[in-house]
Amino acid sequence: MKVRVFVSLKEGVLDPQGKAVEHALHSLGFEGASDVRISRVVDxxxxxxxxxxxxxxxxxxxxxxxxxxxxxDFYVEVIV
Amino acid sequence: MKVRVFVSLKEGVLDPQGKAVEHALHSLGFEGASDVRISRVVDxxxxxxxxxxxxxxxxxxxxxxxxxxxxxDFYVEVIV
Incomplete structure (x- = not known):
């Protein structure tokens, strides 16, 4: 059975990877990008x-x- | 506006991180786990x-x- 575990940083926890991506997006001309948060999904x-x-x-x-x-935080989805 | 970009490895591309997680799961007693693939989500x-x-x-x-x-591969969701 296929399971998906979605893992994200809790609110309020600093996301340095997200911050780095945000700066990179700004450098590339996407100035409107903000609040970048990166999560992972394990299938x-x-x-x-x-x-x-x-x-x-x-x-x-x-x-x-x-x-x-x-x-x-995480949550689990079962994909039937 | 909130946007979610879901990025996953194309089918057939080896996922060494997923393999490592799979081995770790087996070591922890989760022998039934297989086909572990790790993706990321950028919010x-x-x-x-x-x-x-x-x-x-x-x-x-x-x-x-x-x-x-x-x-x-990626896909984009707009969360209204």
């Missing part, structure tokens, strides 16, 4: 009986490895 | 008259900086 397949089990697996993996819950 | 605000103009801006930024079209 994977898991072995699970049903969508609910797959979602649970995704959440366990996010907590164990994919997200740093001190500074990041 | 930003742009100055635009309407949603269509915002989408166009997002596509220009993706082509100029956010995505490497040789190995990556």
């Amino acid at each position: 994977l397949h898991v072995k699970a009986e049903n969508a609910e089990a797959a979602r649970k697996k995704g959440e366990e993996m996010a907590r164990a490895l994919l997200a740093n819950e001190v500074i990041e | 930003l605000h742009v100055k635009a008259e309407n949603a269509e103009a915002a989408r166009k801006k997002g596509e220009e930024m993706a082509r100029a900086l956010l995505a490497n079209e040789v190995i990556e």
Whole structure:
């Protein structure tokens, strides 16, 4: 079953990568760009009986490895 | 206007970061995880008259900086 884990920085946490991209966009002439935040998406397949089990697996993996819950939020989608 | 640019590796392009995550998941006991692919999402605000103009801006930024079209695909969503 296909699972997507979406990991983003919590609000208020500084995003230096986003800031760098914002400066680069300004240098390229996109002066109107602001509030750039970069997140990541982990797509994977898991072995699970049903969508609910797959979602649970995704959440366990996010907590164990994919997200740093001190500074990041995540949510899990099951793509059927 | 809020724009989201979703950037993922083209199919067939090797994803070493995804492979590393896959191995780490296996080591942690998630043996069922496979086909791990990591993408990124760039959220930003742009100055635009309407949603269509915002989408166009997002596509220009993706082509100029956010995505490497040789190995990556992207799509742009406008979040109203």
